Amino acid sequence: MTGPRRSVSSCADFPTYYLRLNSHSHASLIIVGHGSTVNPDSSAPTHQHADTIRCLGVFREVACCFWKEEPTMREIFESVEGEVVYIVPNFISEGYFCQQVLPRELRLDGPVTHRDGRTFCYCDPVGIHPNMTRLLLQRADEVAQGVPRDQTSLVIVGHGTSLNENSTKAIQEQVRLIREGGYGFAEVLDAYMEEAPLVSDWVQLTSAPNVVVVPFFIADGLHSFQDIPVLLGMEKEPGKALSEMEVFRQNPIEMHGRHLYYSGAIGTEPLLAEVILDQVRDFDRRHPEAGQGSAVAQVSAQQQALARWLEQGRHAIGQVVISAVDGGWELRHLDDCDSESLITHTQPEDARTLARYDAAGAFRPIKTAPDLKRGWRLVLPDLAAVRLALEFFYPAALGMALAQERGTLKPVPLRALLGRQTGMYRFANGITDDQACAILGRCCDTATKCLRRIVYPLAEGQTLSGPAAAKLGDAAGHAGDGGSALPLLCMEACNHIVSAARKQARENFEAKERADSPA
Numbered sequence: 001m002t003g004p005r006r007s008v009s010s011c012a013d014f015p016t017y018y019l020r021l022n023s024h025s026h027a028s029l030i031i032v033g034h035g036s037t038v039n040p041d042s043s044a045p046t047h048q049h050a051d052t053i054r055c056l057g058v059f060r061e062v063a064c065c066f067w068k069e070e071p072t073m074r075e076i077f078e079s080v081e082g083e084v085v086y087i088v089p090n091f092i093s094e095g096y097f098c099q100q101v102l103p104r105e106l107r108l109d110g111p112v113t114h115r116d117g118r119t120f121c122y123c124d125p126v127g128i129h130p131n132m133t134r135l136l137l138q139r140a141d142e143v144a145q146g147v148p149r150d151q152t153s154l155v156i157v158g159h160g161t162s163l164n165e166n167s168t169k170a171i172q173e174q175v176r177l178i179r180e181g182g183y184g185f186a187e188v189l190d191a192y193m194e195e196a197p198l199v200s201d202w203v204q205l206t207s208a209p210n211v212v213v214v215p216f217f218i219a220d221g222l223h224s225f226q227d228i229p230v231l232l233g234m235e236k237e238p239g240k241a242l243s244e245m246e247v248f249r250q251n252p253i254e255m256h257g258r259h260l261y262y263s264g265a266i267g268t269e270p271l272l273a274e275v276i277l278d279q280v281r282d283f284d285r286r287h288p289e290a291g292q293g294s295a296v297a298q299v300s301a302q303q304q305a306l307a308r309w310l311e312q313g314r315h316a317i318g319q320v321v322i323s324a325v326d327g328g329w330e331l332r333h334l335d336d337c338d339s340e341s342l343i344t345h346t347q348p349e350d351a352r353t354l355a356r357y358d359a360a361g362a363f364r365p366i367k368t369a370p371d372l373k374r375g376w377r378l379v380l381p382d383l384a385a386v387r388l389a390l391e392f393f394y395p396a397a398l399g400m401a402l403a404q405e406r407g408t409l410k411p412v413p414l415r416a417l418l419g420r421q422t423g424m425y426r427f428a429n430g431i432t433d434d435q436a437c438a439i440l441g442r443c444c445d446t447a448t449k450c451l452r453r454i455v456y457p458l459a460e461g462q463t464l465s466g467p468a469a470a471k472l473g474d475a476a477g478h479a480g481d482g483g484s485a486l487p488l489l490c491m492e493a494c495n496h497i498v499s500a501a502r503k504q505a506r507e508n509f510e511a512k513e514r515a516d517s518p519a
């Protein structure tokens with residue numbers, strides 16, 4: 001999102017030619033990641049690359065959205081304000097997600113989509129850009145410093161899947177580029193978790209005394225730090241997520257008479273932010289008209305609305321209260337209004353850290369859960385910084401609140417959401433209306449699960465009822481938009497509901513099968 005330019009090292013280190021990326025002050029950049037409901041490491045690199053690009057000041061605003069975390073791919077369009085919106089998938093291949101899931105969720109017609117007076121530019125995923133070669137070489141050199149390449153087998157590891165053959169193409173292309181580029185490795189090969197050649201066969205696949213394994217993944221998630229080490233034989237059983245590990249793995253590991261070097265996922269390399277910009281630049285070359293727009297500096301409508309709401313005395317949103325202080329603004333937990341022993345933070349990005357874990361240290365996959373930890377105050381210089389911090393506390397909430405005020409919010413009926421699911425979730429709509437309302441009542445409970453107020457119907461012309469009805473009005477606690485609170489709205493059910501619906505639909509199916517089978 002829009003914010004003051006700050007000096008962070010990764011930004012300062014950027015080659016200056018990126019600072020001359022042409023005429024994007026009219027445009028928003030959305031980086032789309034997968035995210036996770038259980039692993040806090042999954043979305044971290046995507047956020048870090050967004051931070052790096054944001055501080056360059058090249059775009060009007062830089063935002064992230066996720067398949068499994070907030071904000072969702074529907075909510076993010078309420079949040080970004082550019083007349084041109086570049087969308088870069090932070091995915092490794094052109095596979096199932098980039099060709100089917102993302103265009104469906106983002107409502108894209110192709111590379112260029114015109115909708116609601118805006119232009120959406122769908123760039124290629126980062127993993128297929130030729131400049132990924134440089135990142136791979138850098139990772140290999142970092143993990144095996146001083147090890148002669150001509151005595152080293154470089155193994156690039158991917159997931160492999162039967163869903164889409166393109167998922168392996170990006171890795172095979174990198175293997176070809178490194179082999180033909182004369183980089184001096186004894187051998188370069190690809191291997192996969194779920195299809196041949198299997199990474200578990202690395203001893204037979206490689207011949208050099210040193211073996212460097214680089215996971216071609218976006219984040220250090222379950223695959224790169226839990227599954228692959230087991231497949232390599234480094235671990236007997238899946239370990240903890242990276243964020244829970246105190247000591248990074250030691251390299252090399254002596255195995256089968258070889259020196260095995262294992263690196264972090266390629267997507268955590270800071271230079272991946274450059275590849276994101278490379279994809280924008282390549283898109284502009286292929287579609288020179290699409291990204292055009294007026295380069296007039298515009299004040300954020302959400303920032304103006306926030307200023308107006310604060311003047312009206314609407315100082316609370318969820319569990320956060322905003323107050324004017326000398327030289328700027330202060331945010332703190334609603335229950336810490338009278339506390340004097342708070343830890344002071346000063347960067348909008350600190351809000352993301354504060355919102356990441358609850359007081360017990362557990363990951364908060366739903367940012368609107370009523371368990372934001374206490375004990376902090378966030379002091380910020382201006383409303384641009386406040387807006388950015390609120391994006392991290394409650395993703396897309398300001399945009400949805402403004403859209404609701406303007407009458408432009410387009411809630412998605414639950415049946416429409418469940419009906420458009422594919423892959424393993426394609427049967428999620430096989431639940432009854434009563435079951436749907438029971439799931440919402442259970443999974444969205446304001447006191448224990450989520451502070452948002454639901455504004456979507458069950459189906460067109462059919463409101464939610466039964467246990468779900470409590471989520472419809474100001475009964476939804478802090479999510480109510482009366483009085484001094486800004487609303488936390490839910491315009492489309494989150495993936496927790498889709499997962500619960502799939503589980504219920506499966507139980508329905510199995511119950512029917514049992515009933516239909518002869519005794």
Ligand code: SF4
Pocket residue numbers: 366368443444449450451452453454490492493494495496497
């Ligand atoms: S569907 Fe329920 S739990 Fe999910 S974001 Fe909306 S209100 Fe919260």
